[in-house]
Amino acid sequence: MTVTIDGKAVAQRVRAQVAAEVAALDPKPGLATVLVGDDPASAVYVASKRRAVREAGMSDHHRSLPATATQAEVAAVLEELAADPAVHGILLQLPLPAHLDPDALIDRIPAAKDVDGLTTRSAGLLARGEPGLRPCTPSGVIELLESQGVKTRGSRAVVVGRSALVGHPMAELLLQHDATVTVAHKHTADLAAVTREADILVVAAGVHGLIGAEHVKPGATVIDVGIHRTADGLQGDVRRAELDGVAARVTPVPGGVGPMTIAMLMVNTLRAATMDGP
């Protein structure tokens, strides 16, 4: 029996916990979303983040800039938000229009308000195991593993993919949870031999249907971070159907990791409003 991990239910529970904590706070935590340009997908993502903010009882500070905004104009908005004591978290929606330098803009966000965990300083704090805000998607994966009682300490974990947004911080978090962690990527020779070592296999390669039964050790927990729009609907990096009777647990796409990302954004905003430093 392979369990399908219900990410929606876990995300709901996390968001309800955040809302309960927020209810006891005054003033309320505030999240500022910054949207540059008019990419329709980005607009949808930002709208659903803002809805989650309001549902959690937090205050919604949104800024919208035209696609023609200059680097200096976006930077000025970020600095104003950085200085605003009502704003505890700042999220710069990516991707930005091509004429802007995303890394330089992200680094304008103070680490204490970096609810996406994407600044150089946040990456350094994570690498050094110091307190700080962690990227939402990998944090959501850790939360999913914990919700299922999956033991990380001493387990073999394999992360496929090494992006700054997911794969890389995912490996860091698993390592800090005392797993023996392997990072595989496009140069990995014999990927299946590597992934079959995994008790916990996190697939964040961005390659549709990359992972099938031949890649999975019987009894493993498989987390699929991929998301691809296909003629048959949303699908992941994992060929889910093949894993029945092989994996112990697997996340579906949609309804697995996806809902956790927004839930962890709420957790990070609450943390940013209540923690000291970094």
Added chain:
Amino acid sequence: MTVTIDGKAVAQRVRAQVAAEVAALDPKPGLATVLVGDDPASAVYVASKRRAVREAGMSDHHRSLPATATQAEVAAVLEELAADPAVHGILLQLPLPAHLDPDALIDRIPAAKDVDGLTTRSAGLLARGEPGLRPCTPSGVIELLESQGVKTRGSRAVVVGRSALVGHPMAELLLQHDATVTVAHKHTADLAAVTREADILVVAAGVHGLIGAEHVKPGATVIDVGIHRTADGLQGDVRRAELDGVAARVTPVPGGVGPMTIAMLMVNTLRAATMDGP
């Protein structure tokens, strides 16, 4: 036949290259070593770094503070050096006296002068694969591997140990050199099974004689970062004698990784003097 990698010879070559490049520069790159207190081992290390600076034709800016120096006093010295245009690299010798907070002091060093690669910002730049100064010991290991023509791309690399100083940045550098990287540590179950997967095995556990023949795949390259003072002289984390006829190559202790650390400090100081940013 197991080759013993001659770290002294490689380090000598690297230092000669640095000296040749320095000879063409005016003004000369400057390294400031900061020693707090009178730990005899630290004094010896600082003296040998200063000697290497002079041998490379660079300028030696040394600061010595009493063991009773306060956090603010050490910070003031670091800020003065940070502002001094003749000082291109700053090295705060560790460990510090127990009443001082090393992380907070290290973070006073601007990333552009962080020749030890230990600041939070340098760790973040490394994690994100952005240009920056990297810690000397893991950089020295990469240099040793390259000197022996060991291929990293697509190889399986295992790092034993996850310290901020060596194990962690070592794994990062191997990953950036496109190896499939596994980090093992004290919670790893069946260490020998994990290390036997390695084409490149870097041992930075700080445990005398931890690794023997049973841990090594035939034909592997084994890099021993350990250093332990024993009745039989300096020894490493690897039981070197057992690896004859098993490993393809192994670094000795002493004379392997050790000499590379100072050589890479010279490389970093030269880079700090000549690069833009970070």
